[in-house]
Amino acid sequence: MSSQKKPAFGGQAVMEGVMFGGRYHTVTAIRRKDDSIDYFHLPRKSRPAFQKLKKIPFIRGIVALIESSANGTQHLNFSSERFDVMPEEDEKVQQEQKTSKLEMIFGIAAVGVLSFLFGKFVFTLIPLFLAESVRFIFPGNIEQILIEGFFKLILLLVYIYVISMTPLIKRVFQYHGAEHKVINTFENGLPLTVENVQSQSRLHYRCGSSFILFTVIVGMFVYLLVPVEPLSTRVLNRIALIPVVLGISFEVLQLTNRLRNVPILRYLGYPGLWLQLLTTKEPKDDQVEVAIASFNRMMELEKETESGLKKAALV
Template identity: 55%
Template sequence: MSNKIIPYGGQAVIEGVMFGGQHTQVTAIRRKDGSIETFEMEKKSYGLVQALKKVPILRGLVALIESSALGAKHMQYASEKYELDEGDDEPQSEIDSNSSNWFMWLSVAVVGILSLVFGKVLFTALPAWLASVLFDRYVENLILQNLIEGAIKILLLLLYLWGISQTPMIKRVFQYHGAEHKVISTYESGETLTVENVQKQSTLHYRCGSSFIIFTVLVGVVLYSFFQYDNVWDRIWTRLILLPVVIGISYEVLRITNQVRDIPILRYLGYPGLWLQKLTTREPKDDQVEVAIAAFDRMRELDAAYIEQEKDQTAFVS
């Protein structure tokens, strides 16, 4: 394996963690009997998608849609295994990693994308409507109007995250989220992935999707200030039309804050995202860290095998 640090990403799922490598994605979950089970997927490489990922601004939207589609499959796998552990009957649509049922995969991907779109639209349109109805009659300055809208959006986001974090299941998901961050930080620091080493790390990470969410709010406040509107519906449609641009710019901001996180002054640019992560992550238990390590190690193992296979095929052809 190369010693180069690869910017791996992941996400928490019910009773487990998913990690995405360069060529594979692996989810590890803890079953009710205490065993660890994995779900593995090869990442398909499509020429157009890979090309779009190299285009600044546009690559953020592409990456978000792709991660939502692929992540939905892992989330469904974890939720179905959880339901199986909690009940007596096999779920009718349980995912098999070797399944050839393309319609099922497509359905899961579409659901993931639609959920993403609905969430983005809701948290964009609702704050704009509330700001217009409640404050526009008293505030005429465009920048101040956008600041109020941004504050409403952050308040709604915080209330939503706080509310779901009170449920036992989501609390455990947030613990696995913390385990995911700890494993990535341990890998990036060059330490061996042991429970003891991983638990020394912070649950916060600059490259987290939670940071991306808060940056969409901040970028939106700035971008919307360049566009006038005549009424509340004009305001909402302007926000929705500009949403892809906000997502694209926010993704670039996230990349920049990660790149400068070791520079004393510039590292503070990423702090808003880290503060939000205090709501979306929790300190994991040792057995949860074990699951995260299992997913990460298996993902790296499969990535290495894929690379070796490519080398063998290249050597054979030449």
């Protein structure tokens, strides 16, 4: 079976582990403090409205982001609460962390809103104001948009580089590399052994890092279509166009993935791959073992569900 016919599985790195998502299930495997591997599993909920929206170009990307963020938050919470705790201490920790469902919902919502506002302030408003501050050097509207994109790219690269220097994030980036290696091994039709996985590239065309970079590039082209002056209009336009930029960037990401085996057009995805040189690191063998365990558990659950659906259809 060619790689193009294989299911397009996705995933993300978490604290001391990897999450993989299939059509019916998402599974995280983490390395515990006692060196054992622990799992967290969430079945994908059936949302007919979401499924319909995910078939609409430019809308499906936003829906996918919402869905992946909702699932990813739960997997990140699991990994951050468990990775540095001995298994025998689980019950004690859970008692200490016990909270009402309502409090948990409001807590996650508050963190999500604050993170969103902070992220948009840093990566949308600051580059805009920096560009305005040098308008006396770059007075033209096109010049302003280009210099704004330049500042946004510099902020992104500096931010990623700085956090990658911390030991904790460096390990997350190693697991990110392990995730990509496992996906590449699967898509290339090789058995999932540590040796085979380690022989694969840590870069992948469908990576969220590539998506982030494409939002910067796509944004510059979209901003050419709206007024740059006055400053208040420029700020409002940037905020209002966030869904548009996200939707187009998702389609660009999917396009570059489909063209990755076309000799010349494959280079369209290279800027995203270059960014992944910062957001992924070469994993160690024990980290690859965790990634393989996560993927295998996800595949087991996917096959069980598909088998159950086929049996139900025959009844």
